[in-house]
Every structure is written in structure tokens, then in C-alpha cells.
Amino acid sequence: MSQTISLKGRLSLRRTLIDGAFRFFLYLSIFISLGMIFWIVSSLWNEAGWLLSWDLLTKYPSYDIDNAGFQSPLVGSLWVVGIATLVALPTGLLTALYLEEFAGKGNKFSRLIELNIQNLAGVPAVVFGLIGLAFIVRGFVKWGFTVGSAAAVIAMLMLPVIIIVSREAIRAVPPSYREGALALGATPWQAVWRLVLPSAIPGTATGSILAVSRAIGESAPLLLLGALSFVTFNPTGLDSPFTIMPLTIFKYASDSREEFQILASAGSLILMTVLFILNLIAIILRDIATRKRNV
Amino acid sequence: MSNDLQTAPSHTEFVDNNQGSAAQMNEVKSGPRIIDPVFTLEDVSVSYGKYVAVTDVNLQIPSNDITAFIGPSGCGKSTLIRTLNRTNDLIPGASVAGKVMYHDADLYDSKASAVEIRRRIGMVFQKPNPFPKSIYENVAFGPKVNGRPKKSELDAIVEKSLRGAALWDEVKDRLGASALGLSGGQQQRLCIARSLAVQPEVILMDEPCSALDPIATLRIEELMMELKKEYTIVIVTHNMQQAARVSTYTAYFVTEVNPLGDLRTGKLVEYDETKKIFSTPSDPRTEAYVTGKMG
Numbered sequence: 230m231s232q233t234i235s236l237k238g239r240l241s242l243r244r245t246l247i248d249g250a251f252r253f254f255l256y257l258s259i260f261i262s263l264g265m266i267f268w269i270v271s272s273l274w275n276e277a278g279w280l281l282s283w284d285l286l287t288k289y290p291s292y293d294i295d296n297a298g299f300q301s302p303l304v305g306s307l308w309v310v311g312i313a314t315l316v317a318l319p320t321g322l323l324t325a326l327y328l329e330e331f332a333g334k335g336n337k338f339s340r341l342i343e344l345n346i347q348n349l350a351g352v353p354a355v356v357f358g359l360i361g362l363a364f365i366v367r368g369f370v371k372w373g374f375t376v377g378s379a380a381a382v383i384a385m386l387m388l389p390v391i392i393i394v395s396r397e398a399i400r401a402v403p404p405s406y407r408e409g410a411l412a413l414g415a416t417p418w419q420a421v422w423r424l425v426l427p428s429a430i431p432g433t434a435t436g437s438i439l440a441v442s443r444a445i446g447e448s449a450p451l452l453l454l455g456a457l458s459f460v461t462f463n464p465t466g467l468d469s470p471f472t473i474m475p476l477t478i479f480k481y482a483s484d485s486r487e488e489f490q491i492l493a494s495a496g497s498l499i500l501m502t503v504l505f506i507l508n509l510i511a512i513i514l515r516d517i518a519t520r521k522r523n524v
Numbered sequence: 525m526s527n528d529l530q531t532a533p534s535h536t537e538f539v540d541n542n543q544g545s546a547a548q549m550n551e552v553k554s555g556p557r558i559i560d561p562v563f564t565l566e567d568v569s570v571s572y573g574k575y576v577a578v579t580d581v582n583l584q585i586p587s588n589d590i591t592a593f594i595g596p597s598g599c600g601k602s603t604l605i606r607t608l609n610r611t612n613d614l615i616p617g618a619s620v621a622g623k624v625m626y627h628d629a630d631l632y633d634s635k636a637s638a639v640e641i642r643r644r645i646g647m648v649f650q651k652p653n654p655f656p657k658s659i660y661e662n663v664a665f666g667p668k669v670n671g672r673p674k675k676s677e678l679d680a681i682v683e684k685s686l687r688g689a690a691l692w693d694e695v696k697d698r699l700g701a702s703a704l705g706l707s708g709g710q711q712q713r714l715c716i717a718r719s720l721a722v723q724p725e726v727i728l729m730d731e732p733c734s735a736l737d738p739i740a741t742l743r744i745e746e747l748m749m750e751l752k753k754e755y756t757i758v759i760v761t762h763n764m765q766q767a768a769r770v771s772t773y774t775a776y777f778v779t780e781v782n783p784l785g786d787l788r789t790g791k792l793v794e795y796d797e798t799k800k801i802f803s804t805p806s807d808p809r810t811e812a813y814v815t816g817k818m819g
Contacts, residue, residue, distance in 0.1 A: 405653035409715070412611060413666035413722050414643025423669070424655055 270501065277494035285495060289461040290477050294488045299496055302477035303503070304463040308376050309473060310445045313383035318437055320384075321391030322426075325433075328392075329399040330421050350389035357386050358450025366454060374455025377467035382450050387440040394436025398429040427518070434515040438508055445504060448475035474500045556773065556796055558584040562726060562756045563608060568622035570603050570612065577603040578790035581622070583775055587725075590748060590757045592767035592798065595777030595813070600790025601760045604777075605728050607631075608758060609645035610638040643670060646719030650731040652711035654703035654718075659686075659695050662703045662714055666722035681721050689717035690747050709740025716747065720755075727751065729759040733766065745770050764814060767798065774801040776810045 240248075288298025324346075332339035361382035365372050372378040402425050410420035451473055459480070460472040474496060482493035561584035569579040578600025585591045593601035606612040607620050610631060624631045631641055643666075655662050663682045667673045673681065682699070686692040691713045695706070703714055712732060719727055729748075733741040741763075748757055748770050761767050767774050775795040779788050794807045805811045 403653070405649065405651065406655055408611065408614070408647075408649060409653045409655065409718075410665065410669070411614065411639075412609065412642055412647040412649075413669065413719065414639055415665075415669040416639050419669045423665070428656060 270498075273494045273498050273501075277491050277498060280491060280495045281498060285499065290459045290472070290480070291461075292459075294486070294492070297481070297489070297492055299474065299477060299499055301460045301463050302472045302474045302496075303499065305376070305460070305471035306445055306473040306475075306500075307503075308464045308471065309379045309383055309451070310441060312376065312380035312467070313387060313444060314437075314441055316380065317384040317387040317391055317440070321388050321437075322395050322433060324388075325392050325395035325399055326421060326426070329396050330417065330425065346389050346392050350393060354386055354447055354450045355453070357382050358453035361385070361450065362453045373468075374457075374470055375468050376464045376471045379451050379454045379471065379473075380467070382454055383444050383447065386447065386450065387444050390440040390443070391433075391437055394439070395429065395433045398432025398436070399425060401432060402428040430518045431515050434511055434518070438511045441507060441511070442504055445507070446475055446500070448473065448479065452476065474503075556584075558586045558773075560587065561585055562587045562627065563758075564623075564625040566623040566625070568604070568607070568620065568624055570600065570607050571619050571621070572615065573617040575787060576789045578777070578792075581792045583792065583795045585756065585758060586773065587756045588752055588754070589773065590752050590759060590771040591773045591775070592771035593758070593760045593775050593777065594762075594764060594767045595790070595793075596779055597762075598788055598790065599777035599779045601775075601777050602730055603790070605730055605758055605760045606647075608726070608728055609642050609647055611642070611647060613638055643722055644724050645726040645728060646722065646724035647728045647730065648712070648715050648719060648732045651735050652708055652715055654706070654711050654714050656702070656704060658700045659703050659706070659714060660699040663717050663721050666718060670722055685717040685721040686714075688720045688751070689713045690743065690750070691717055707740070709736050709743060712736060712740070712744060713747065716744075716751075720751075724755070726756045726758065729757065731760050731762060734762060741766070764802075768802050771798045774798040776801060776805075776807075776813060778809055778813075 285298045286300055286303065288296055289301050290299070291297040328339055328343060332342075361378060364370060365378045365381050366374060370378075372381075406424045406428065407420050410424050411417070415423070455470070457470060457472050460470060462469075464471045478493045478496040478500065481489045481496060484490065563583075563585040565581050565583050568581040570577050581604060593605060595601050603612060607624060608626075608631070612618045612620070620632050626641070626645070630636065655665060657665070660682055663685050664678050667678060667681050683692060683696075686695060691710060694710060695701075695714075703711065706714060712735075716727070716732075733744050736744065745766065748759070751757060759767075759771065773795065774797075776793045777790050778793050780791050781788050794801065794805055794810045796805070800806075801810060802814050805814065811817075
């Protein structure tokens, strides 16, 4: 006689409840994080969406609402963050490579550097601004309140983050790649350049996107570095005075007239759009790099 | 003398001068007398920090033949094979005492270049480690890091190496496909092809079949028999039948527990022709091991 087997699930009430609760909290956390973004963007949109036009990007900051726009702060932000990224990305990546691949694990010197980098990542941005003010704007470099000084400080701010995430990405590359390359008579540098680095690019890119996103919204240190509120010309080089988006938004928002507060919301929308586009570009570049590697 | 590992001639031509090289004149303390050995090890000990992994090894490895290292886990056979192309250098704290001669050149001479040594003495690892690149690029990697071959030369090297590793017919139509899509056995043959591409004299294999199924293992073994016509092969294996099937000489290692502490050290027990090791070994420990009474 064949046995009748029932495969109907008969989990205990407790297991069912825990499983359900776990799912619930997962969905809840997704809902909270997405909800926040949606809430911010939609309230900005409701308030200032109608105001958005190319005009805002062609006009310069002004006390006159009809002529007020965001051209110089937007260009200024892109200058500062762009130059800072150009400096911080290669420097950070090379530092990470040195620490992971060449410094040696037990090395006291590299452990000291490591500790310092972790501390630097936690230093408030204003402190970097003060250092920049003391040493770059005045001090030894005497660069003044310029795009160059600002980019230097923002680069300092980005460096620890880039170094830390790049190290994680480099560490995640299987050691067997290195061994295999060295066993073929590659020099340590060739193994790193041809195998380790390409494999580490996706991870590094993700971290760098984060660092750039944070930098573009940074305002406190740049306030100390002479980001002026109403600059009616675009930066033309490293020695130009400049202003940036977050500061201009702040300036507009603190104006007592309601039109300017709406203009500030429009500025926030522009900044978020720029951020979104930058992230999109970085993600596309990363995917291209990943696909090329896996051919 | 004639062999200077600092310089990097593109081809391995070892000119033995007629007075007889240092290696040839040295008497080994144990094992068969081998004429014109590729490797001569004299009183070799390898340590990691204070821990001695393997000690007092004296043996000579013949050219154009397969030599197997067998023994229980922790007996230092993998450590020993890794000292033969200085792959062990990559582990922090690893050090080698005694003399490891490659023909008449000392591998651990302070002027010897590890990069050049690894180019001449290739290695295939336990776990297949193809690079995350195409099949073609995997094989082309070695020639590329060792020079700038022309595309036509490179094509020829890739085909020859893949044919040499008995993989050509399976992959000739998809050389551009990712190496990671190959089966485990194919990946391991690709790794063998990759080391052939730099025209080494010796191929070291560290348990090359332990991650493969019996059929893939058989193919690698057939390949080894084919390769020994042109290359010197040293293989570490856990599989005694494999050693008996493919090798001409076998070295049997044991793990000795140091009475002073809890440290275990590998020791060479017996080194002789494989026939003798598996039929009439002179040491009772070898007999116990090969007959399956131990290990």
C-alpha cells in the first residue's frame, strides 16, 4: 500500500509570524528610503516646478527677481567639483593601490597612514575649510578666494572616502589573479595595472560617485573659502572668484520675499537634476567598464 | 657563470660549460643520482616567520620528466613547490634556507630576479584561475607582459599554446568569449596554455586536478604525458594513483610533530623512481602510506 504524503506547508505559527515580520520590515525600510526622496522631490516640484526654464540657467544671481538665475553658481559648482575630482580620484586610487599592494601588511608606517585616513574621513567639513583658509587661501600658498583654493579643499574632503572605498574594491580582487599574473613573469606593477585595477574599477566607481555627490552639495567649507553669494560672471580659470549652488540657494532662501524662496526651491531641483545626471554618467561608464572586462 | 637570471634573454638557452656546473658536481644526500638536473635542492628549509614548514630537503629534479611530490596534508609539499619559482616570496614572512639551484644558478641569489625566474618556471595552481578576460587575452597575457609582440605573432603563440594544452579544438571558434564561461577542466587547461605561451622550461603544478572531476583529471594527465617531451614538470598531488600514473620520480613527505612545541614540520622521507616508491620503498613510512595504511 502506498503511503499518502502531504506536502502542504504546515509551518508553526511562530515561524510564519517571524517570516512575515521580517518581510514587513524589509518592505518598510525600502518604503521609508524611497518615500523620503519622493517626498523631497515632489514638494520641491509642487512649489517651484512651474518656475523651471532655461532662463534660470542663463541668468546670473541678482536681487531683482526678474533677472535672478543660477548660471554662475552652477558653473562654479561644476568647476570646483570637477577639478577636485580630477585631483582626488587618481591620487586616491594610487594611494589605495600603494597601501593594498605595495606597502606590506605588517608595515607600521602604512598602518599609521591607514589610521589617519580613517580619522580624516570623520573630520567635519568645516575643519577642512578652516585648514584651507589658513594654509591655501592665506598661509603658504596665498591662493586667495579662488576656484583653485576651493577645489583643493574639496579634493581633501573627497580623498579619504575615495581611498577607503578603493581599498575595499582592490581587496575584493581575488589574490589568484595576482598569483597567476606573477607566475607568467609579470612584474607586480603589470599585475596591478592589467588585472587588479580593471577588476577594481566598478567598486571604486561606486565609491567615487558617493564622494562626488557629497562634494557637490557641500557648502560649509566653501563659505570659509570665499564662495561669494552674488557673482555675476562665470569662473574663467583656477584664479577666478566663484560661487556655488548650495550657497546661492541658501542666500535666496533666506530672503524675506516669497518669490526668492520659490527660486531657492527651483535651485534645489536644478542641483538634484545635475547630481542625477552625474550619477547616471558614472553608472553608465562603470557598466561599460564592467562589460568590457567580462567579454 | 653562463646563467645569469638578472638579464632576460628572450629564449631559454642554457649553455652548460664542459667543466661541469656546480649543480652537477654536487652529490645529493638522498635519492637517485640524476644527470644534469633542472633543480638541485640542498638542505632546503622553508619557514613562515618562526614556523618551519618543511626542512632538510635534498633532492634533484630531472629534466623533461614528471616528478611528483606526495604526502599527507601539512607536509610542506606545496610550500616546497612554491619555492621552486619564488612564488612563496609573496607570502609575508616566508624565508628559505639552504640552496635551491636551477641548473647552475642560485634561485635565491640576491641578484636573481623573481620576475625572470617566474617567466622561465611557470606555475599552474590548485584552483583554475583564469583572468576575467577573453580566452585569447588569457593566453596572450604572458607574451604581452614580457614584450610587445606583433598581432600576427601573438595569434600564432595563442594557437600554438592552446593546441599544446589540447584546448584548441574546443575553443577555436570562441576565442573572444570570456574564459570564465569554460568548464573547470577547460579552465585548468587554459591556465596550462597560458603558462606555455611564455615558453617556460619548467611547469610547476600544485594539485592541478584536485578541483576537477575524473574525466577532466584524465585529460590533464594525458596532457602532462604529452608535455613532458618538451617541458620539465613537477606536480604536487594528494592523489597517489595520479603520482603512480604520471610521474617518473616521486618524493614522499611526512609531517613531523616537533617534541618541543606543537609545531609541525614537513620532512622528505624518500625520493626515488616512482616504480620503486610504489613497489619496494625503502622506508616503512612510505610503504604504510602508499599501501593506504596511513594518511
